Amino acid sequence: MGGLIMYLYSFAGFPVLVSALALLMCSVSCSSFQNQAAATALYERPQALQPYDIAPVRGPTRALRLHRDGDEYPCTSCHEGFTGDLGQAALEGEHNNLTFNHGLNLRCLNCHNPANPDTYVYHDGSEIPGDTPTRLCAKCHGPHYHEWQIGIHGRSNGAWSAGLGPQTVLDCVQCHDPHRPSFQPIEPEPPPVLTRFDLPARQGHAHAE
Amino acid sequence: MPNDSDDPSRTGSSSCRADPGQEGMGRRELLKAGMGTMAALATLAGVTAPLLSLRDGPSLDEFLQRHYTQLTPEMMEKILARIEHEIAFRYGVKTSVRDYKPIPDVEFAYALNLNRCNGSRRCVYACMKENNIPLDHPEQAYIRVVELDNDSLDLEEGNVLYNHDQVPQEGKYYIPIQCQQCRKPPCTKVCPVQATWTEPDGVTVIDYNWCIGCRYCMAACPYEARRFNWSRPKFEPEQINPDMGYLSNRIRPRGVVEKCHFCLHRTRQGKNPACAEACPTGARVFGNIRDPKGKINFILKNKRVYILKADAKTIPRFYYFFDR
Numbered sequence: 001m002g003g004l005i006m007y008l009y010s011f012a013g014f015p016v017l018v019s020a021l022a023l024l025m026c027s028v029s030c031s032s033f034q035n036q037a038a039a040t041a042l043y044e045r046p047q048a049l050q051p052y053d054i055a056p057v058r059g060p061t062r063a064l065r066l067h068r069d070g071d072e073y074p075c076t077s078c079h080e081g082f083t084g085d086l087g088q089a090a091l092e093g094e095h096n097n098l099t100f101n102h103g104l105n106l107r108c109l110n111c112h113n114p115a116n117p118d119t120y121v122y123h124d125g126s127e128i129p130g131d132t133p134t135r136l137c138a139k140c141h142g143p144h145y146h147e148w149q150i151g152i153h154g155r156s157n158g159a160w161s162a163g164l165g166p167q168t169v170l171d172c173v174q175c176h177d178p179h180r181p182s183f184q185p186i187e188p189e190p191p192p193v194l195t196r197f198d199l200p201a202r203q204g205h206a207h208a209e
Numbered sequence: 210m211p212n213d214s215d216d217p218s219r220t221g222s223s224s225c226r227a228d229p230g231q232e233g234m235g236r237r238e239l240l241k242a243g244m245g246t247m248a249a250l251a252t253l254a255g256v257t258a259p260l261l262s263l264r265d266g267p268s269l270d271e272f273l274q275r276h277y278t279q280l281t282p283e284m285m286e287k288i289l290a291r292i293e294h295e296i297a298f299r300y301g302v303k304t305s306v307r308d309y310k311p312i313p314d315v316e317f318a319y320a321l322n323l324n325r326c327n328g329s330r331r332c333v334y335a336c337m338k339e340n341n342i343p344l345d346h347p348e349q350a351y352i353r354v355v356e357l358d359n360d361s362l363d364l365e366e367g368n369v370l371y372n373h374d375q376v377p378q379e380g381k382y383y384i385p386i387q388c389q390q391c392r393k394p395p396c397t398k399v400c401p402v403q404a405t406w407t408e409p410d411g412v413t414v415i416d417y418n419w420c421i422g423c424r425y426c427m428a429a430c431p432y433e434a435r436r437f438n439w440s441r442p443k444f445e446p447e448q449i450n451p452d453m454g455y456l457s458n459r460i461r462p463r464g465v466v467e468k469c470h471f472c473l474h475r476t477r478q479g480k481n482p483a484c485a486e487a488c489p490t491g492a493r494v495f496g497n498i499r500d501p502k503g504k505i506n507f508i509l510k511n512k513r514v515y516i517l518k519a520d521a522k523t524i525p526r527f528y529y530f531f532d533r
Contacts, residue, residue, distance in 0.1 A: 041301075042297055042301055042302060042303040043301055043302045043303065043446035043447065044302075044303040044451070045302070045447065045449070045450075045451050051338040051339070051450065052331075052334065052335035052338045052339070052483065052486070052487050053331070053335075053487065054486050054487055057489050150504060150507050151494070151496075151504045152320070152322075152494050152504050152507060152508055153491065154491040155485075155488060155489075155490075155491035155493075156481075156491075157481065157486055158480065158481065159479045159480060159481070160476060160479065160480065160481045160482075160485075160495045160496055160497075161479070161496065161497065161500070161503070164479030164480075165478075165479045165480065170491070175489075175490070175491065183325075183327065183490055185327070185375040185376060185377060186327065186329050186375065186376065186489065187329075187374065187375060187376075188328060188329050188330050188371070188372070188373060188375075188376045189329065189330035189331060189333060189334050190330075190347065190372065191330075191347070191369065191370040191371060191372050192333075192347035192348045192350060192353065192369065192370070193347060193348050
């Protein structure tokens, strides 16, 4: 064996020797792979599991209802035959929990239908169903509506092109609060730790308490 | 036998002559040679001893594997089965590793709306979960979100480690930086073994079995988009994403370079990349730049578009754009 190694050494030098030895050891470790993997049961992740959050910021699009204490009330339960000036002052009462900040759009009846409070109203007075408010927003926000139709405003989940598979396009109100449409600040995920010097600074607060 | 030529008594003699005075020397020489061989063997064993305890080392098949472009479908089948087997052995997870091929007539491009991005880092963590990056190593993430002052575009002044209660902060904006999938990538040019190259659909990929870990590409990249695996990643079984691609998110071995690959295992099946799926503001737009009526071309024709480090002349497929 030693003579063989010396012969190999003189013939082709050290690299051949090392690779021959490496091959020998690799084949040993290879066989141990197969023995041990077969012995244990494998974890299989459920197909339906979504590992990261793709839920819309404001949840699914809901029908136009008053939500109070976990219950839903149709608008017509109060607004049947309700008359009067529905300006911003009317946010007192049942609607006092609303934060209203929609730019120049200051009147309730610009969007809400006075004839049928469970629906929205278009320019010509026709109804827009209460559960599909996208066309209502398009009354004023035409350019954004156009970009949303093309797919460059707002998020769509699923296929990156409509022809390639199922696609879920989010509605306006799944990200924007209609009474306060600017996107609200959210909490960021934790920062990356770039060097070991960043680590004690971040954990120091926890240890000090 | 270093003193052979110095000794005058032996200069003329033939070594095979049966001279009683020379016989002892012959045995001694034999012993010396034998000792030398043993010493050489012992040294060799000592030098190669770490190889014996090396459990991270490549298997024989991996050692003899050929370059990605030379692999036949049958060879690739075997390789994928081997990788699945190794992951099952090391992590105890049943996975499906596939070699997804480019879709014909598709060239991927990305557009990111800088007016919309609010720096929430949702994309960073979605990417890490999708691409099997350990969550306790956020510095390995492919995406870095840089916080900049509103009137500046000096990345040197940017802050990657911002940790506010809420984003966006007043007077700041946020620019996520990941691999720009350049049309003239400096990283593939410097690779000494051609372990990284640009695919026909425009994505620069790395063959993790071919990479030697020299990190030249990391030095060449103007966007600092590449990451090096200093250690073999550790996972709980439920943290591993079992849908893996050979060139994309399979668990990388120690000592190789990795980077964003536009989630090839998803996008080549028609799905959005994970970062675009998770973006809460919808700032990220992914599409096919060869589709003249597609989203990307609409942005390029109608929006103000910004190319990061355009002076590097890498011609990225990643565009930043503005609404206003």
